[in-house]
Amino acid sequence: MARKIAAGNWKMNGGSAALSELTALAEATAGATAEIIICPPATLLSRASDATKDTPIAIGGQDCHTASAGAHTGDISTEMLTDAGAMSVILGHSERRTDHGETDALVCAKAETALSANLTAIVCIGETLEEREAGQTLAVAGRQLAASVPASATGATCVVAYEPVWAIGTGKVPTLEQIAEVHDFLRAELTTRFGAEIAEGISLLYGGSVKSSNAADIFAVSNVDGALVGGASLKAADFAPIVTALSNS
Ligand code: PGA
Numbered sequence: 001m002a003r004k005i006a007a008g009n010w011k012m013n014g015g016s017a018a019l020s021e022l023t024a025l026a027e028a029t030a031g032a033t034a035e036i037i038i039c040p041p042a043t044l045l046s047r048a049s050d051a052t053k054d055t056p057i058a059i060g061g062q063d064c065h066t067a068s069a070g071a072h073t074g075d076i077s078t079e080m081l082t083d084a085g086a087m088s089v090i091l092g093h094s095e096r097r098t099d100h101g102e103t104d105a106l107v108c109a110k111a112e113t114a115l116s117a118n119l120t121a122i123v124c125i126g127e128t129l130e131e132r133e134a135g136q137t138l139a140v141a142g143r144q145l146a147a148s149v150p151a152s153a154t155g156a157t158c159v160v161a162y163e164p165v166w167a168i169g170t171g172k173v174p175t176l177e178q179i180a181e182v183h184d185f186l187r188a189e190l191t192t193r194f195g196a197e198i199a200e201g202i203s204l205l206y207g208g209s210v211k212s213s214n215a216a217d218i219f220a221v222s223n224v225d226g227a228l229v230g231g232a233s234l235k236a237a238d239f240a241p242i243v244t245a246l247s248n249s
Contacts, residue, residue, distance in 0.1 A: 003159075004035060004203070005225065006243045011041075021234070025239060039059070063076065065077050078114055108149070154202070161205040186204055227242060
């Protein structure tokens with residue numbers, strides 16, 4: 001069975017003052033059974049790891065380079081993420097694909113690097129509004145899945161987040177039927193490629209405008225094993241009910 005994961009992506013938000021949200025989140029989610037991952041900006045990784053040391057909250061990065069070190073100004077290696085206490089890393093988020101021109105091939109190479117460093121790779125895929133309106137949602141999701149998830153992926157090492165680009169930060173959410181259609185398709189594609197045992201162990205997260213008010217409905221959808229949450233992960237008061245809804249699903 002796939003792990004239930006509530007992952008928070010803080011994106012380029014938060015300074016020292018945001019660390020208190022982690023303590024508050026740990027308190028508000030005591031006893032939760034879902035896995036909790038918070039991916040703060042790189043500047044907070046070490047302190048976030050320290051702040052969550054004796055809690056079930058795991059810390060993750062938001063990107064990594066394929067090289068372990070060298071002349072790559074502004075980048076971060078998997079060794080640096082691990083050294084800062086991260087256990088996972090988000091890869092191929094649509095904002096990286098758009099802002100930094102990241103391709104499926106690069107995302108796949110980053111994911112391979114993450115797996116070699118024993119970091120869980122949270123690989124993001126999802127269609128734009130134009131692609132959905134053109135009826136290409138499954139074709140895009142299938143192509144990105146095949147080309148972004150490395151051949152060495154297993155349930156223990158790799159998580160897939162389906163995030164329709166038009167739903168990220170917009171308050172627009174696909175219907176539950178639309179989410180089910182994509183997640184069922186992704187599970188089937190993973191099964192064809194990896195076989196049922198590995199495919200069923202790979203968590204499929206939904207991402208895009210998840211809030212406490214829609215989380216329980218989304219978690220009841222078939223083949224949804226959790227969520228990747230942006231805006232609603234910044235405050236413990238918003239994220240804790242999402243973690244609770246997933247634990248109860
Ligand atoms: P959102 O972002 O929850 O703010 O829509 C989701 C994401 O980008 O992972």
